Amino acid sequence: MWNRLGPVLDDAAVPFWRFDYTAIQDDGTEPIALALQDFIREKRTETGYDGPIDIVCHSIGTCIARYLFEVLDGDAREEEVRLLVGIGPPNNGSALAGLFNDPDRGPEVIRSLTGVFVPEGYDPAEDTIVQEFRPGSRTVAALRAAGTRDDIDYRILLAANLTGTPAFFPAFGGRTWELAPGGGWRATCAGDGIVPHTDSCLPGAGVRILPADPANLARHPEQYCHIMLPRNPEVVARVREYLTASAGPAVRTPPRR
Structure with missing residues (x-):
C-alpha cells in the first residue's frame, strides 16, 4: 500500500516508521490503537527520538x-503529535459499513464488491472493524465525544469523481454510497467509491479534494478510487508537501537508521 510513498519520503530525507496491523485487524479498534501506542514507544526507544511525530493514515x-x-x-496528551494526515478517512463512521449490515441492500452491495474490496464469502457480522465503524456505533460516538486535539494539525485528502466517470469505481458505476439526510441511502460523486465526503468531514481539519485537474480522471480514473489512493502520485505528492512544508526549525526529526 505504501510502496510509492516510501521512496518519495526517502528522496525527501524524511525518516519514517511503518506500522502494520494486518495480523491483529480482527482484534478491534482499541487493541489496535494500543498496539500503535506500543509501536511508537518501541521506535522512540530504539532510535532515541523523543520529539513530535507526524502520522499518515489511510481509511480506517x-x-x-x-x-x-x-x-x-x-486528556494526558503523552503522545506528542504534530500532524495527522488522513487519506479517505471515515471519521463520522462508515456509511458502507452500515450498508453492509442492511438486510435488504447489504447482500447486493457485498456481491458487487466481492473480489474488489471484500473476499469471497464475506460476512460483515464477523468483521469487527466494520461493526465498530457503523454510523452511530459506540466507537464512532467515543471519537465524536472526545473531539480533535488543538495541538494536532489535521489534514484530510479526499477524492471525488468530478467528471462522473464510471471507470472511477466500476463496482458502483463511478459513485459512492452515502447516508441520505432523511435516512436511507443515495449514490454520490462526492466520494472515492468506498468513503463519501460526508463520512470524512472533521471540524477544523484542512481538506483537499483530488484530482486538482479533472482531466486526470480521463487519463487514470482508477487511481482516484479508495483502494488506490495511498499509491496515487497526486496523493503521494501532497503527503510529501505536508510533511516537509510544515516542518519548522524547532522541530526535531527522527534520526535515520
Whole structure:
C-alpha cells in the first residue's frame, strides 16, 4: 500500500516508521490503537527520538490513530503529535459499513464488491472493524465525544469523481454510497467509491479534494478510487508537501537508521 510513498519520503530525507496491523485487524479498534501506542514507544526507544511525530493514515487507519490520540490519550496528551494526515478517512463512521449490515441492500452491495474490496464469502457480522465503524456505533460516538486535539494539525485528502466517470469505481458505476439526510441511502460523486465526503468531514481539519485537474480522471480514473489512493502520485505528492512544508526549525526529526 505504501510502496510509492516510501521512496518519495526517502528522496525527501524524511525518516519514517511503518506500522502494520494486518495480523491483529480482527482484534478491534482499541487493541489496535494500543498496539500503535506500543509501536511508537518501541521506535522512540530504539532510535532515541523523543520529539513530535507526524502520522499518515489511510481509511480506517486514520480513525484508529485518532482513537489513540483523542480517546485513549486525549486528556494526558503523552503522545506528542504534530500532524495527522488522513487519506479517505471515515471519521463520522462508515456509511458502507452500515450498508453492509442492511438486510435488504447489504447482500447486493457485498456481491458487487466481492473480489474488489471484500473476499469471497464475506460476512460483515464477523468483521469487527466494520461493526465498530457503523454510523452511530459506540466507537464512532467515543471519537465524536472526545473531539480533535488543538495541538494536532489535521489534514484530510479526499477524492471525488468530478467528471462522473464510471471507470472511477466500476463496482458502483463511478459513485459512492452515502447516508441520505432523511435516512436511507443515495449514490454520490462526492466520494472515492468506498468513503463519501460526508463520512470524512472533521471540524477544523484542512481538506483537499483530488484530482486538482479533472482531466486526470480521463487519463487514470482508477487511481482516484479508495483502494488506490495511498499509491496515487497526486496523493503521494501532497503527503510529501505536508510533511516537509510544515516542518519548522524547532522541530526535531527522527534520526535515520
